[in-house]
Amino acid sequence: MSIVSVLESRVEETRKAGRYRNYISLERAVAERPWVLEHKHEGTRKINVWCSNDYLALSQHPAVIDATVDAVQTVGLGTGGARSISGTSIYHTRLEERIAAIHRKEGALLFTTGFTANDATLSTICDTVPDIVAFSDSLNHASMIYGIRYSKAEKKIFRHNDVAHLEELLKAYPRERPKLIAFESLYSMDGDFAPLQEIVALAKKYNALTYLDEIHSAGVYGAYGTGYAEELGLLDEIDIIQGGFGKAFGAAGGYITGPKVVIDAVRSFAPAFVFSTSSPAPVVAAALASFEYNIAHPDLRAQLLDRVSELKQGFKELGIPLVSDESHILPILVGDPYRCKEISRRLIDEFGIYVQPVNAPTVPEGTERLRVTPTAAHTSADVQTFLAAVRSVWADLALEVAK
Incomplete structure (x- = not known):
């Protein structure tokens, strides 16, 4: 068996197991954070990102941008x-x-x-x-x-x-x-x-x-x-x-x-x-x-934790099961790779909300999840829109809720 055929076989196994990773091409915009443009062959669409590690939205803050530009112009x-x-x-x-x-x-x-x-x-x-x-x-x-x-x-x-x-x-x-x-x-x-x-x-x-x-x-x-x-x-x-x-x-x-x-x-x-x-x-x-x-600016950290608190409370009221609610990272427990991808697809296609599914081997089989990470750029209105979308998809798919 050739090297290429071995690699093809392994990738196909990943597809069949529901673990193949799809990448979304995004165009971020400083003035629109946390909204971005998703680029597809048929055009673009505006989506709200809920799975970014840019927790404080500092990547697009004027202080950071100005320092970057100044350094480029000064030293190359x-x-x-x-x-x-x-x-x-x-x-x-x-x-x-x-x-x-x-x-x-x-x-x-x-x-x-x-x-x-x-x-x-x-x-x-x-x-x-x-x-x-x-x-x-x-x-x-x-x-x-x-x-x-x-x-x-x-x-x-x-x-x-x-x-x-x-x-x-x-x-x-x-x-x-x-x-x-x-x-x-x-x-x-x-x-x-x-x-x-x-x-x-x-x-x-x-x-x-x-x-x-x-x-x-x-x-x-x-x-x-x-x-x-x-x-x-x-x-x-x-x-x-x-x-x-x-x-x-x-x-x-x-x-x-x-x-x-x-x-x-x-x-x-x-x-x-x-x-x-x-x-x-x-x-x-x-x-x-x-x-x-x-x-x-500790107020920026406080702003993030306010959004996190609102989201936690909303998940609790809806009975959305979480792996943990200790921190600003809120993983929704799904437990199935195909269902995890389906929830992610419906959220982005129907509501313009992007949450990446996390499947094995990143997490153990049977614990597949949606890793939700609010940012300081999200508003209380964004949180309510997100919760409404999750509630709708959860109900349509007849998924279990936390007791």
């Missing part, structure tokens, strides 16, 4: 090299210093993506520290999984948010053996928070380093919008924090912040960092502007 686009070879712009330096200061850490390091930040950092630590054991939550993001999996480290997977299971695994190793606990603050497919206090306590008890992915919490929670650890007053208790600018901050890129020795090790030994061309200076300038704007 690309940096011309990797960070070590002419690729460290003034914006990279300023943003890293600001991230470290706000998180009360010794240093910070920027990456082109959040995925790279996790992958490079975890693989570097796990490859560099002899005899280290990595403990990873079972629902960690693929970037964390791959970073640990392809290192030389021994690894243990603990059941999602199960601190009893984590302790059971930790206590099997001598206290002096190097250990790292990798977990997220907010799991984006379930919308639930990690038990940060309990994990931090276990890390202290068993002498483990903590690595926290804040990418879906960063920008939304905390007095300065750094994330859930700040919200809980635990910034000083977490050793390494990872975040990014492609979600709430509306820009692009990832970062880590933590002890200076960790930052130095990653910038020295991580191939994905050392051999990558650095992020374009205007993109970093945009991230810096967004970061600063968010710190100065």
Whole structure:
């Protein structure tokens, strides 16, 4: 069997299982957010997006746009090299210093993506520290999984948010053996928070380093919008924090912040960092502007959480089943890939509302869902329109409601 035929067979299997991913071509408009134009062969149509990670709608904010344009006109686009070879712009330096200061850490390091930040950092630590054991939550993001999996480290997977299971695994190793606990603050497919206090306590008890992915919490929670650890007053208790600018901050890129020795090790030994061309200076300038704007405007975060509260209440009144209602991410539980796609199709075709279906293998089979993410750009009227559309589709398809 040829390589091409094998690939064709695998893709066809994905289609038959209802897992094939369809991409929608969108034209975003600054003046129309959160509305966009969907481009199809037969023309365009206006739709309201309810599955964006641009939680604060900062990607289209004038402060961010102006900073981007100013940087392009001042320094141009690309940096011309990797960070070590002419690729460290003034914006990279300023943003890293600001991230470290706000998180009360010794240093910070920027990456082109959040995925790279996790992958490079975890693989570097796990490859560099002899005899280290990595403990990873079972629902960690693929970037964390791959970073640990392809290192030389021994690894243990603990059941999602199960601190009893984590302790059971930790206590099997001598206290002096190097250990790292990798977990997220907010799991984006379930919308639930990690038990940060309990994990931090276990890390202290068993002498483990903590690595926290804040990418879906960063920008939304905390007095300065750094994330859930700040919200809980635990910034000083977490050793390494990872975040990014492609979600709430509306820009692009990832970062880590933590002890200076960790930052130095990653910038020295991580191939994905050392051999990558650095992020374009205007993109970093945009991230810096967004970061600063968010710190100065907690009202924007409050506006988002107001819309989230309205939506939660509406789902509760309608009996729409949710995987979790803990955070600003509200996944509607459907439980069938074909039905999930059908609900998504009807919402966009009949009501101009876009919510992407999330099927296996992104989530386990039988837990297929619609991942709903309101933004600060949505209005109370938008929320009511969305709820009415969901109610209509739910009734027409005779779907079960929560008791």
